[in-house]
Amino acid sequence: MAITLGGLNTLSFAPSLHGGWLELAIFAGTFWVISHAPTLRAALLAGGIFGFGQFVSGIWWLYVSMHFYGHMPALIAGAAVILFSLYLALYPALSVGLWHVCCAPFGQRTMFPSWHASMAFACAWALGEWLRGTIFTGFPWLVSGYAQVDGPLAGFAPLIGVYGVSWVLALVGALIIQTVMNVSTERGVVAWLMPASVVVGLIVSGILLSRVTWTQPSGPALSVRLLQGNIKQSIKFDQIGIRHALATYQRLITEKPADLVVTPETAIPLPLYETPTEFRTTVQSFVDATHTSVLFGAVGVTITKNGGENFTNALYGITPESSILYRYDKHHLVPFGEFIPWGFQWFVDIMRMPLGNFARGRAIQPPFIVRGQSIAPSICYEDTFGEEIAYMLRSQLYPATMLINSTNLGWFGNTIALDHYLQIARMRSLETGRPMLHATNTGVTAIIDSDGLVKAQLHRFTVGALDVNIQGRSGMTPYILTGNITVLIISIVGLAIGRGIERHTCPSRYIRIGTNIYLSVSNF
Structure with a gap:
């Protein structure tokens, strides 16, 4: 039984x-x-x-x-x-x-x-x-x-x-x-x-x-566009997939202005310095001309003391008329997918995972500021750890008014994992009293209000953008x-x-x- x-x-x-x-x-x-x-x-x-x-x-x-x-x-x-x-x-x-x-x-x-x-x-x-x-x-x-x-x-x-x-x-x-x-x-x-x-x-x-x-409206509402490129996982890290991703997200980002445009995790599956000049200049010109802020997923690179490179799973933020890139590096990494536990290199070799050994970002990182709204990013698996998000919010001098989770669930096909993950994101909104912007590669891309209810979502395994106005919120829940x-x-x-x-x-x-x-x- x-x-x-x-x-x-x-x-x-x-x-x-x-x-x-x-x-x-x-x-x-x-x-x-x-x-x-x-x-x-x-x-x-x-x-x-x-x-x-x-x-x-x-x-x-x-x-x-x-x-x-x-x-x-x-x-x-x-x-x-x-x-x-x-x-x-x-x-x-x-x-x-x-x-x-x-x-x-x-x-x-x-x-x-x-x-x-x-x-x-x-x-x-x-x-x-x-x-x-x-x-x-x-x-x-x-x-x-x-x-x-x-x-x-x-x-x-x-x-x-x-x-x-x-x-x-x-x-x-x-x-x-x-x-x-x-x-x-x-x-x-x-x-x-x-x-x-x-x-x-x-x-x-x-x-x-x-x-x-538990929380109250804070600042002006933002017009937000969440992008879903639907890049097939089977080609995501191949040259054909990388070219397809660059073309798709360049088109989607510059298609329509908004206060904030967000892409999924590793939407650009390259280190930033390897992205084509055309992509960078086109996006920057669009940002400056339309006063749109863009938060996009790519591979971060940090130079070590001995001159080597550490790769991170990163989100980069571009704001109008600013030469300074915002950067968030994923802190809570996925075993096997993003770091190799001791004694399990053989498992990763069988899986043939690219970039399977990322470096870890800091536990507390600054928020991304867009038109007076303070936005706390997380990447993929980090969204399942409510205590870490709560700790980040109570550690910030001015706690973030919105949450963003940028993820790629293409690894799991059209399974219940996508439904479970959306349910987890909704719990984070309930715990914190803040809206959640949930940007995914294949689905479920959704806007979740501060009461945990899904305000809007895209169909799975389609290419598109979700356009919604969302209100940031301030205040601290007991959690x-x-x-x-x-x-x-x-x-x-x-x-x-x-x-x-x-x-x-x-x-x-x-x-x-x-x-x-x-x-x-x-x-x-």
Whole structure:
């Protein structure tokens, strides 16, 4: 059953049509399953099986990247997805194991859900997801809170971020089972009414909080054009692809003026000094003549102390009548795609990735200023790390009023990865109370408003430009100010309290209420 629940949980994420409600039922079912794990080993296995079911069904698109575009043999690519899913499954197994240790340290039994068991489950689950998004540079894909972007718990995002939403979600699921079990054992109205009331209260609070405005309009609205060149990944780094990209983006950039024009990540897959003179002069002349600012993706080059070159994944900004180029270098790099973890050079050689070893940009970099609006860029994978964006905003003297994510998802074809990535970008808008300009090579290119709603988007795998007026916003959400520290403190303290409560429970006092089901007297 655990693997089925894990697989079904993938359906909670985009492009789902049920607004996050399915996920509430799945987490209730998951808590039911682990509550019937009589030993720590059984609990670990249940958590791991759930995780494997979710990840193997939710990150299969990596096979497309490795096999169709990385030219890895199909068998090896498939095995890599399975092995990676097994690794990721360790984290939900860890969460369930932590929960079991805190709530059932006295040997074999099936646990009756209690208040501290429900709270400990929420704490353990959020902590496990945070660890998955942190260890080995992190892989926070399919974090449970993302599925609530259109769900009833979305309103908690500006307060405690995506991991906090996961915490609330897990608590709601556990309390649903606590309510059902209390009803089924006829423990009295109060016993089931209290957890049921908390469930309703959390859901209503999430819905009401989503109507709270945490930021306010700042400065004039900008006319923005997001460009989608639809350069095929199979030719992107070949000479024919480079020539096609230069011609396409030169045409799209100079086609129509706007306050800001944005291209996808590595729209120009060359170091800036290798771009043709015609491209540079044509774009600069257009910028000066129309007072348009342009932010475009290219390969950055930094000269080292010994005269060598370090390549970066960069965004360059051009503003009217200015000889100074703005530059943003990607800080949070993708393992294997942009840097080679120690001992894995053989993997990159199989993948035949060009420019697979970028240098890292600084954690805090200046914003790009356009007509009084301060814009914070990020590139591709960086958008999945909400804490880093929050840290950047609270570290700036004048926090950015807009977010930009420039990315190339052509590596993943027409798969659910594109929907998931747009959902992640929407969560960043919810957390920060700021609009997100989401420029991609093949889709989904979109403008996301400060409330996390998609204002406009382009069709996938088409060439075009998305023209929208967007309003910058100032102000600090609670999440910007505290980042993930709030949910981490709650989770660690909650687990410690759960462990302390259970240590004072007498292990020998159980009442049998059915086949293999025992209740501790402390639950009454």
